[in-house]
Amino acid sequence: MTTTAHAISPLRQRMIDEMTLRKLSPKTQTAYLRAVEKLTRFVGRSPDTASAEDLRRFQLHMVEDGTSSVTANATITGLRFFFDVTLDRAEAMKNMSHVYQPRKIPEVLNVDEVAHLL
Template identity: 40%
Template sequence: MSTILPNTSVSPLRQKLIDDMTMRHFSVATQRNYIRDVGCFASFLRRPPDTATSQDVGQFQLAQSEASVPVPTMNCVVSAPQFFFASTLDRPDLARKLVRVKHPRHLPVVLSRDEVARLRNTTTSLKHQAAL
């Protein structure tokens, strides 16, 4: 598997994260996204992510929510620090503080029987009626 950052110096903490992801056969794209998202968390903290507290984790997730980050994106952003805390730092207490947000699912719009009958009656071709 190719390395994520071949020509730059990598901190020992980032290298450990990359090694943990490689050992678990994460794809290159997932590794890139996790490194980006852990970096985003570190930028939010303005210090190394291994110094985070449970309050920092809660504030980070609250800030993401207040920034109107879409639910699927929020869940992706949460997955990276969860993996980082649980696997790389062996701090499952912090990983549990990050929660995935429920994605609201909407039922599709379904035509009523009358609407289907009117739609089917708009064509006289048997082939088109069968398709409808």
């Protein structure tokens, strides 16, 4: 059986190395890499060439596309790591902000409802 080695770009390898140095969990690493892949598909070129305006348009695209607040925030966190740590270009993220996620106040049961449950 022959296996083909999958080439990893130097940029991707650098990001993986930076995440490994910081002992990020495998799930976190996968999520951060996925965020960069989404941006790459959106801009249609290498993610390290993305401008602050490209990032703003990408966030707008996620909101308009109906991306959940949780997913959008996870993507922004992954991109923040990529630009802040991997590229040392924190200024590119200046227009990106986390999406507000309203918190639901739990419904308090009255005495009769609690008695019915028990």
